[in-house]
Amino acid sequence: MSLDHTKPDAAITDGRASAPVGDLSALAWVHDELRRTLEGAQKTLRRALRESTSRAASLNPGADGQAPLMLQARVQLHQVVGALEMIGLPAVARFVHGYELAVQRLAQAAQSFDTDALATLERAGYVVMDYLRRQLAGQDISPLALFPAYQQVMVLAGVQRAHPADLCSVVVNKTDASPLAPTATPLSAGVDARAIMERELLASLKGRHGTAPLRRMSDVCASLAAATGGRLAELWHLASAFFEAQASGRLAPDDFSRRMASRLLAQLRASERGVTDTPDTLIQDLRFFCARATPEGPEQTPRLDQVRRALSLPELSSLDYASSPLGRFDPALLPLAKRRVAAFRESWSALSSGDASSAGQVQEQAALVAESVRQLYPDGEQLARALRAAVSAPGRPHGGPRPEVAMEVATALLCIDSSLDEMDLDQPALGQRVQRLAARLDQVASGKEPPSIEPWMESLYREVSDRQTMGSVVQELRASLAEVEQQLDRFHRQPQDRDPLFMVPGQLASMRGVLSVLGLEHAAQAVQRMREDVDRIAASPEHQATIDARLANNLGGLSFLIDMLAVQPHWPSRCSALMLTLAVSLP
Secondary structure (H helix, E strand, C coil): CCCCCCCCCCEECCCCCCCCCCCCHHHHHHHHHHHHHHHHHHHHHHHHHHHHHCCCHHHCCCCCCCCHHHHHHHHHHHHHHHHHHHCCCHHHHHHHHHHHHHHHHHHHCHHHCCHHHHHHHHHHHHHHHHHHHHHHCCCCCCHHHHHHHHHHHHHHHCCCCCCHHHCCCEECCCCCCCCCCCCCCCCCCCHHHHHHHHHHHHHHHCCCCCCHHHHHHHHHHHHHHHCCCHHHHHHHHHHHHHHHHHHHCCCCCCHHHHHHHHHHHHHHHHHHCCCCCCCHHHHHHHHHHHHHCCCCCCCCCHHHHHHHHHCCCCCCCCCCCCCCCCCCCCCCHHHHHHHHHHHHHHHHHHHHCCCHHHHHHHHHHHHHHHHHHHHHCCCHHHHHHHHHHHHCCCCCCCCCCCHHHHHHHHHHHHHHHHHHHHCCCCCHHHHHHHHHHHHHHHHHHCCCCCCCCCHHHHHHHHHHHHHHHHHHHHHHHHHHHHHHHHHHHHHHHCCCCCHHHHHHHHHHHHHHHHHHHCCCHHHHHHHHHHHHHHHHHHHCHHHHHHHHHHHHHHHHHHHHHHHHHHHCCCCHHHHHHHHHHHHHCCC
C-alpha cells in the first residue's frame, strides 16, 4: 500500500489534496461509517484484552498465527485506511496504517498486549476521530497535530522511523521548479569533504565556536551541490539551506533536526563510494525542515531563501508537532454531555417555573452534568463543584431556586452547551470563561448579588440565537425539498396526472429565496433552473427523459448541500465545490 501523493505545485499533503481545499463532501459522506468502524475496532481490542487476561480463547493462535479478535480489529482498521486514502486524507491514512501495524505486531506477540498498549491504541483512535470531527466542522487543523500520537503508535508497531514529515510531506513539481544556482566553489564527494563535515559536526555537537561550524557545514554542502546534478544536487542544496537556517536561528533545533547531520554524513560516505541513489525520505525531511524555517529577510540566509523560492516551499513555521490538542477525551463523551445538558436544562427550567416535582431529577442531572464538565474541560473541576453548589443552594420560601441562581445556572448551561455544539473545547478563552462561570455561580450561591452580564456572554447569546435560526432554516429547507421529491415521485408513478407538478414551482421558488438570502447564489441558480425544467415537463413532456436526469442530479446535490449546512452552519462558503457541481448541471 502506498500513501505517496503528488500535487501540481509544491504543497503540503494535508489530507485534502484529492479535492479542492475546503471541499468536505467526501468526508461528510463517510464520516459516520469511519467513526463506527474505528469504534468497532476499539471495542474488539478491549474484548481481546479482557479475554486474554481470563485465558479465554481470544488469544489462541488462529490459522495465520494471529489472535482472532486482534485480526478482526486489524481488518476493520485496514478498511478505514482504504476509505481515508480514497477520500484524499493521506496523512490520516498513514496514521491509521501505523495503528494497523501496531495491532498486527501485538497479535503476533500476545504477551505485549497489556493495558498500557490498549490505552495507547484507544487514544490513537480518539485522535483520529477528533481530527476528522474538526475537519468536518471546518476548523483549521494541521495534520502535524496527529504526530505525538502517531509517534507512540509507531513505537508499538516496532517501526524505527516516525518523523513529522511522514504526516506533512512537501511535494515539488519538477517542471515548475526553478533551477538552483550554485552558491559555492564545486567540491566533489571524497575524503576532504567528509573530513571537514566530521570535524565541524563534532565541533557543533560539543558547542564550540557558536554557529560557525553550522555555517561551514552549509558551505561544504553548497560546494557538493555545485559539483553534482539531478536529485543529488537538490539534496545538497537543501542540506546547505538547512544548516544555514540553523546557524541563523531561523530553525530551532530538536531531536529530529539534530539527527539530520549524521544522516547527511552517511549520505556523503555513500557518495564517496560511488553510490548515486538518493533516499527519498532524506530529501523529504530536508524539504520539511526548510519549510519549517521562520520567514525573514534573505540577507543572512541567501541559500535558504533561494531554495524556498525555487521549490515554492510552503510556510510551516507556525505548525507545532511537539504537542497536540487532539484526543484529550473519548469523542463519545461529547454527545453524552449534550444529552445530559439538554435533560438538565429542561428539568431546571421546570423547577425554576415552580414545578417542585422535578427537584429530585435536578440534583441527579446536575451531578451527571458536573461529571461531563470534569471529563471535557481542562479546568472543569471548579465549574463542576460550583454548579452542584448552586443547584443545592437555599431556594425561595415557596419552592424553586432564587431568580438570580436560576439565571446564573441557565447561563452556565448555555455556555456549556454552546461550547459542545461548536466542538471548540480548546479555544484559548474557554479556560478563563469556565473560571468566570464558576466564580459567578459561587457568588450567587452564597447569597450575594449577581454580577452584571459580561460582553462575551452577550456575544454568546447572539451566536446561539443565530445558530438556532440557521437550524430552523435548515429544517424548513429539508421539509420543502422532501415535499418537492414527493410530488415529483407521484408524477413519475402516474405521468398522465400532471396535477402534482403544479405545486412544485412555488415550493422551489420559496427555496430559491432562502438560498439567495444565505448567499448560496449557485444553488439558488440551480433551483431556478429546476423550476424551469418542471414547467417544461408540465407544458410539453417530449424532453422529459433528458430533464429528469438533470433534475435527479440537482435534487441529490441540493439535498447534500442542505445536510452540509446542518453540519457547518457558520461556513456556507465551504460548500463551494458542491455549488459548482450544481452550476455545472445547468444546461
